[in-house]
Amino acid sequence: MKDHGKITAGLAALTAAAAFGVSAPAIQAVGSQIWLPRPAATTVEPAVLNLAAAQEAVGAELFRRQCVACHGAKGAGDGPAAPVLTPPPADLTDAKRMGEVIDEDLAKIIADGKGSMPAFSKLLKSAQLDALVRYVRSLSAGEGSAKGDSEER
Ligand code: HEC
16 A cells, blocks of 8 residues: 555656656655655645646636636625625635635535525536635635735734
8 A cells, every 4th residue: 555655656746747847867756755856945745736736726717717706806705796695705815714614614615505606516526626625725825925914904
């Protein structure tokens, strides 16, 4: 099992390396940790970071198509349809509110709908729900630490 994990990690590294245009021999695999030759200053393992970014991009596209009409382009609850909805669409940029909801509940709300929000379970596959959850998370996290001090509101 453990060895299988290593092989999978190795393949992930090769795939990530191809995506980064990095040649395979430049990769060092130490145990299950993979190090790609990227500029340092991150504690997140680069291959994982790459997959997370890809998932977030998928979520962003789905959000643009399915959610902005109500939630607005940045998720602040101010889409074109917002004025006619009571209660209004949730402000997904509200870090305090979002901090109180776990990922499973976010996925469930998106799948089952809430109030005047329609259910998306028939339209979206579970991987797409996961991508949306990741993207919705990013709306209240901001880019990097750019919105990190929004806590003081
Ligand atoms: C037709 C308008 C509409 C669309 C489209 C819509 N929503 Fe909503 N959404 C709402 C409304 C209204 C609420 C608040 C419901 C309530 O509180 O009763 C809400 C609530 C939410 C919440 C709950 C937040 C919380 O604090 O509990 C999440 C998460 C959410 N929407 C995500 C999404 C995502 C992701 C999409 C796209 C897949 C989406 N919504 C599409 C109207 C919409």
